[in-house]
Amino acid sequence: MNIVIIGGNHAGIAAAIRIREEHPKDEVIVFEKKDEVTFVSQTIPLFLMGYQNIHSQANYATPEEIINQGINLKIQTEVISIDAKKKMVFYRGENDKIPRYLYYDRLIMATGSYPNLPPTGGKLNETLFLLKERKDAESIENFISEAHQAVVVGAGLVGVEIARILAQRDINVTLIQSNHRILDKYLDEGSALEVEKQLEKEGVTLLLGTRVDSYHTIDKKIWSRPRIDVFTSNGKIISADGVFMSVGFRPNSFLLAGQVETGDRGAIIVDKYMYTSDPSILAIGDCSTTYMDLTKENIYNPHASDAFRQGLIAAINCHEKKKEIMFTTGTYKFNMDGFTIANTGITLNQAKKFGYDAEEVHYQNRYLARKGNSGYESTGTYYHKAENISKDYSSIYLIYEKKTLKILGLQVLGTVDISQYVNIISLAIQKGVTVPEVEFTDFFFEHGYKNPLGFTKILAALVRKKERECES
The missing domain is CATH 3.50.50.60 (FAD/NAD(P)-binding domain)
Known part of the structure; x- marks a missing residue:
């Protein structure tokens, strides 16, 4: 053939x-x-973060x-x-x-x-940037070496990632999102708010619920680069050296x-x-x-x-129809250099939109640290809702169907990477596994922790507690 x-x-x-x-x-x-x-x-x-050679x-x-x-x-x-x-x-x-x-x-x-590219007044890889091909990476690296201000349009995975990288490279960044929350296709409000706080902490200016109406290259230059004026739906005009488009x-x-x-x-x-x-x-x-x-x-x-x-x-x-593909669960892992976002399944908002009687439970860990010769080092021990222990944390949201306790989605984020749970829950969703079934699955014993039950068992306990409260 x-x-x-x-x-x-x-x-x-x-x-x-x-x-x-x-x-x-x-x-x-x-x-x-x-x-x-x-x-x-x-x-x-x-x-762009300096971890890999693009060539x-x-x-x-x-x-x-x-x-x-x-x-x-x-x-x-x-x-x-x-x-x-x-x-x-x-x-x-x-x-x-x-x-x-x-x-x-x-x-x-x-x-x-x-990439989606609305009509603009910019020149590609000079004042207008995408993240798709090798030449884009090379142009962005050159931009970072001489620019001072940037606008990122679209706060999906790529937009959030490039905004954070630019801020870490000492660029003043404005991230513009038409939705009132960032990462709205991947995260619910609680987890999105956590990421927004992290971005603002790192110096990213957020303009949410705002559209970019147009932007134009101005003959007058800022430093050695053309000047860009970005016009937004709320009447603001933002001057920048370049615009990064991340709208899908x-x-x-x-x-x-x-x-x-x-x-x-x-x-x-x-x-x-x-x-x-x-x-x-x-x-x-x-x-x-x-x-x-x-x-x-x-x-x-x-x-x-x-x-x-x-x-x-x-x-x-390709010769004959022999094997069906398993349906997608929409599983992503997104590393932002010390801050991890991962998810699978659907959000609580999406679940309700598609007719599920759905609910969400949330668990957050603050990680204990001890002071050594080189500063604070993680001991691997975690405490539930502990205060002022260290800056490291992980946060996990489980979405489930109330009547059946079927798992619908998981969102994980934080400075400690526990994203392996997303793969576990992706498989659980594909197989139609319920919260109690995941609770009693034979996973390895997580010794050395304040609570050795592991996240699947802890989340199952939170689901039981929420369901009892709903019944009473």
């Missing part, structure tokens, strides 16, 4: 490698318009390594059109004067996404426009086997929809973890 994959990042490469394993006689051709594959955009914040640690595979696995990888080659009826792909290489074409038996779309992504589904069914935000609709409405075409990663069982929706949810899973499932099913 002749299988063509368009896109050489997470989903496309995962599919290509697994097809080679599952169907070693197939011809696998991967088209990638850039000169690299498997670029990890999550490396950009780590690079040597941002890819987990080189083109040569992919080719050596028997995959016909065509880099710097752009697919310019698709004729789904004739099963033809038209493409142009870097040195091609006219387009070429080939036929496929199966086509796997792994074309990814592109859109699926790159144009090549199949009008040839397959599309849904949320124009993403290609796929079934549980990753097939589109065309029986010869599959779609994976950020260009396709994802099914979320908790909300009974086929949604657009661009996420690296889902991209890998979908690539593997598409490879297994």
